Amino acid sequence: MIKRVVDFFGDQAFAVRRRQLFYVSLAIIVIADFLVSREHAEYLWDRIPGWSALYGFGSCVLLIFVSKFLGHKCGLMRREDYYD
């Protein structure tokens, strides 16, 4: 059972099915976010349905590119033998 689940995420044969499932789940999450009650919203953004999805995507992209910028342009990443 475990092997079949793991294979589903690894095998190229399931790539299309995987992608479909992924996009459907994204859609369901955003729709669900519109339906839940938001009575105890603390901040402005808490009242915006879909905010967390947007923030998650933005954070992810920001983290990837800011980190890589720091690594490549600001000299944080060095050759493996740097300290040798």
Add this chain to the structure above:
Amino acid sequence: MTDFVHPAALFILGAVPIPFLPGKIRKAYLVVIPALALLAVLSIQPGNYGAMRFIGQEILIARVDRLSIVFATVFTIMALIGTVYALHVTRAGEHVAAFVYVGSALGVVFAGDYLTLYVFWEAMAVASAYLVFAQGGGPAIRAGFRYLMVHITGGVVLLGGIVLQGFGTGSLLFGPFEGQMGPAALLILASFMLNAAVPPLNAWLTDAYPEATVTGAVFMSAFTTKTAVYVLARAFPGTELLVWFGTAMALYGVVYAVLENDCRRLLAYHIVSQVGYMVAGIGIGTEMAVNGAASHAFAHILYKGLLFMGAGAVIYVTGRRKLTELGGLYKSMPITVALYMIGAFAISAFPFFSGFVTKSMVIAAAGQEHRALVVLALTMASSGTFLHTGLKLPYYMFFGTDRGLPAHEPPRNMLIAMAMAAVLCIAIGVYPQPLYALLPYPVDFEPYTGVHITESLGLLMFTALGFVLFLRALDPEATISIDTDWFYRMGARRFMWFAEKPLAYWEQAVSSVSETIALPLMHGLARVGLRIDVNGVDGIVNGVARSILRGGGALRRLQTGVVNHYALAMIAGLIGATAVFAVVWQ
């Protein structure tokens, strides 16, 4: 029958017989000790134990309260899991070191005074350093020495703070600092922050943990930073500084994790990030925030142990640790993949996994205190956590490019240990009430609200979308990253260069000056001195001596012993004297 068995004593004294026990008996013994310790912690009653006086100071070996019980419980659970994971290891030294390490961590958690705390604090550093040295080979030995030197420095800072505290207040009892922070409090805070790996004092962790043995790193991931979280929660709740350090730390670890190629170093950067939530929670200092920090430490130890066990299993089986050299292992290690992913879902705070019910408590506490920036930063760090631990690391380690590595599942004891941690990660997530009941303050927090579930899933799954779209940008690169260890690694190199070059040149120059100029000059002066001595001084002395001898001889001739001669001389003298008298008085 005493009413209190110190769990630290079980581990530290229990470590003594390990080298003398044969094969299977040793394995059974190794499991029995943590199990007994767990029983001891579960049956422990709050109170003060082992109060005495030592060198004029009040000592309290064990102060048991709700905060120490939370940490002691998860420490002993993790010790049991880590020991099962390490059962196949035949070298007794590693087991002994692990037991002393766990015992010392428990000693810190129960310590009621600073002296007891200090002794166990140092023992932890030494015992854990052994787990790095045990790996053997140049990089591990060097990393081990760096680790030890950083911790010994931290220990000296702590001792300085303790001494100042003792002189300042007259008491060494370990408790919360109040009022304005003086030098004693600042030194103690600095040493605690060093052990919590708060940047810029974080590099010892990410430097040493990936170099430790496969089983040793599992222990290390659990104890040092979390004992530091405990002591911070005990001594410095509500310290504003910690809110900002903690928040920055949560993002710091995530940024470095993007750059990292070594699988365990990537996980180590996520320890830094996750401990950031706890440090921030302690800094906020409300009951809910401290509860959040303690419960997150509890959950973190289990899922981080699980992740280190998963990465360790890959290293154990393949002998490789770089993401650029790994890939395609899911076919041969499906159970490891599944168990690792449970840890990944837990750290990422997916609903029904442990991180969901603990991390959100810290963020909610920040929200209650109207700290919008902290909420946003910690939420962003959550996205980064899933990006690396849940997506990047498993993708490049288990899926991605198939490197055709010969692999198989790790030994059964490793899988059992991983399964134990995985079960707890899910159990806490599904049914958090027992954990909440263990926390220092009453819990008024419900993680499973509709909006919290959809928001968490939205955050995480759209992070996954970013990952899918920008996968190529995340491809690991065969590099290392410069962290604050640069200062002491390069600083040490500069120092050695200074010692070997300018200092050695100066020394050379001084000795050549002395050899070419000073020494001949001295020789010449000595020769002149000798000549003066031989020809001048000696000549004079000899001449004087000869003259005295001659004078003596002449005088001797005068002394003839004949009375007539003496009478004659007296008369001559009388005449002479009369003559002088006559002339002078004229």
